[in-house]
Amino acid sequence: MAKQQRIVDVQERLPLGESLPLSLQHLFAMFGSTVLVPFLTGLNPSIALLTSGIGTLLYILLTKGMIPGYLGSSFAFIGPIIAVSKSQGVGAALFGCLLSGVVYIIVAGIIRTSGTRWLDRLLPPVVVGSIVIVIGLGLAGVAVDMASKDWTVASVALLIAIVASAFFRGFLGVIPILLGIIGGFVFAAIRGLVDFSAVGKAAWFAMPEFTMPHASWTAAIVIAPVALVTIAEHIGHLLVTQNIVGRDLMKNPGLHRSMLGDGVATALAGLVGGPPSTTYGENIGVMAITRVYSVWVIGGAAVFAVLFSFIGKFSAMITSIPVPVMGGISILLFGIIASAGLRMLVESGINYTHKRNLIISSVILVLGVGGAKINIGDLQIEGMALATFAGILLNLVLPRGLNEDDAAESEQVVH
Template sequence: MNTEQTNLSSLRRGVVGVQFLFVAFGATVLVPLLVGLDPSTALFTAGIGTLIFHLVTKGKVPIFLGSSFAFIAPIIKSTELYGLPGTISGIAGVALVYFIMSALIKWQGNRFIERLFPPVVVGPVIILIGISLAGSAVDMAETNWALAFISLFTAIFVSIMGKGLFKLIPIFSGIVAGYIVALIFYDVDLASVRDAAWIGLPQFVTPVFSWEAILFMIPVAIAPVIEHIGDVYVVNTVAGKDFVKDPGLHRTMLGDGLACCVAGLLGGPPVTTYSEVTGAMSITKVTDPRVIRIAAITAIVFSLIGKISALLKTIPQAVLGGLMLLLFGTIATAGVANMLKNKVDLSDTRNIVIFSMTMTLGIGGAAFTWGEFSLSGIGLAAIVGVVLNLVLPRGKSSDKSQS
C-alpha cells in the first residue's frame, strides 16, 4: 500500500511538473522569438538554469526560472550595436549584478538592497521596459491586424475569464489561437517543420567577449533583481516557509545569477523567477521543489525535439505583435502598480526629480559615449535613477515613501 501511494505521489508530481512547464512555456519561448534567439535554446537554458538554482539553494526553494522580459529591448539594441555573439557575452555578464547583490545581502542584509533600489527607482525602470518596444509591437501587429487582434483578444479573454491553471496561460493561449487561424485562413509555410529532425540539439551561440555589450546590459538587471526579491517573498507566503532565512536570499540571488551566466554562455536569454508558476502553486497547492525540477527536466527534453523549435519559428509576426501590445503595456502597468503599492509620494520634489529624469532619459534615448563605450536607453536611465537616489538629500516624505 505504501509503495502504491508512493507511486501515485510520484505520478502526481510528474503531472503537476509538466503543468508548471505548460504555464511558463509561452513566456519562455516568446522572448527568444522576439529577439532572434533559438526558442529551443531558451527552453534548454531555462531547464538547466532552474536545476542550477535548485542546486545552489539546496533543493529547498520551489522556483522555476524562465526567459526575462526585461531584456527584450536591450538585447535587440545590443545586437544592432555589438552583434549577436557580443550580446551573448553581455547576457552572461548580467550575472555580475546578481553576484554583487548576493554578496551585499550576505554582508549587509536585505535592508541595504531596499535602500539602494527603492520603488521610486524601480518603478520608472519597469515602466521604461514596458514602453520601450511599443513601436516594435505595433510594427509587428501591422503585418496582419486580423491575426494580431485574434491573439490579443484571446489573451485578454483568458486573463479575465479563465479559471484555475487556464487563467495563468494567456500568452500561450493567444499564440495557439492566432496560429490556428493563420493555418486555416493564411499561408503558413510548414516546410521547415517537415524537414526538421525529430531529435536535435538547440542552436547554441558562442559568445564573443565585449565589455561594451556587458556594460550595456548590466544596468537593466536592476529590475529583475528587485523582481527576484519580491518573488521569493511571495513564494514564502505560498509555501508557508521562510526561504529568506533558509537557505537565504543571498543563495537564491546567487543561484539566479549563475543561471543567467550559463544561459548567456549557451546563447539563451537571461532567466528570472516566474510569478506565473508561483500562481500555479497557489492553485494546485503543490509547493514541492521536486515538482519544479520535473518541469525543468521536461523543458530540457522538449528543447531536444527539433520539430518543436521549427514549429515555433513559423509563428507569424502578427501573432507575436498582438501579444506584445498587451504584454508590454502590462509590464509598464506593473511599474506604476509598484509605485502605488509602496505609496511613492510624487508631490515630493526629490521623487519627482528621480522619476522625471529616469523617464525622460529612457524615453528620449539619451546616450553617454566615451571612446568606443556607449551607454544608453534603459541602462543609462537606471544608473541615473540609482545615483540620484543616493546623492539627493532626503526630506521627511521621501523617507516615508521608501521605508
C-alpha cells in the same frame, strides 16, 4: 462542508503518475513567455528551453531543494539585447547577459555578508517602479511594428489572451499568453499564413545550436545593469513564494542562495546562447492554485523543458509562428510590464507632490522611453541602461530633505 484541498509540501515527493501531469502543467505555464523572449531577440528558442530547464535544476540544487521556483526567460532584457544585437551582434549581447549573471552572484555574496539594507537604499521603489515602466513602454514600438504586419491576426491573438486573462479561472487563467499564441497561430494557419515546410524538413531529434559570447564593454554597460532591476523583481517573487508555502525562505535557505541560483543560471544561459533567467510569476500562480509546492514537481518541469529542447520539429514549429501573432501578444505583455511598474509605485505609496520623487521618475522615464544615448569614448550608453544609472545616481545625491520640505509646504497650504 467543502473538503479542504490537500497541500503537497516543498520537499514531498509524489508518485510518478501524479507528478508528471503536474510537472507538465508548470511547463505549459512558463512556455509561452519563455519562448517569446528568444523569438523577439533573435536567440534560439531551443537554447532558451534548454537553459531554462538546466537553470531551474541548478537553482533547486543551490537553494538546497528548499525553494520551489521555476526560472524562465526574463523580459527585462529584451530591449537591451535587441539594441546591442543590431549594433554589435548577438555574441556581444550574450556577453552582456553573462555579466548580468555575474552581477547577481556578486550581489548574492554582499547580501550574505551585509544583509539587504544597502540594496533598499540603492534601489528604492521610486527607482525600480519607474525603470519597470520604461521596460514596458520602451518595447511598445517593437510590439506595434510586429502587429502592424497583419492587424487582423494580431487582434485575434490579443483578444484571446485578453479574454483568457480576464475571464478564465484556475489553471487556464494562469496561461493566457500561451492560449493567445496557440489561438493566433491556429487562426493564421486557417488563413494560409503559416509555412509548415520547415517543420516537415526538421528532424525529430536535433542538437540545439549553441552561440558563444564575445567580449564587448559597450554590451556590458548596456545590459549588465538591468540585473539591478530584476534583482528587485527576484526579491518580490521570493516574498510571494514564502507567503504561499508558509516558510521564511528569506532566512532559510536565505535570499543570498536564491540570488546565487538565479545568477548562476543567467550566466550559464549567456555562455551558451540563451536569454537571462528570472523566477516566474506564472509558476508561482500555479502553485497557489494547486497547493502543490513540491520542488520535485518543479524539477520535473525543468526536465521536460530540457527534453523538448532536443525535438527539432518542436523548435521548427515555434519559428513558424507568424510575426503578427507575437506582435498581438506583445501589445498585452509589454503593457502589463509597464502597468506592473505603475502598480509598484502606487502600492509603495510614492508621493509625487514631493519634488525628489518627481525628479527621479521624470528623468528615468524621459531618458528610458525617449531612447537617449551618451558616448564615453568608444562606449555608448543608451535607453534603459542610461535611465537606470541616472535614477540610481539621482537617488543617491538628491537630499532626502526635499521631500520633508515639500511636506512642510503642503501643511502650510492646508492651514
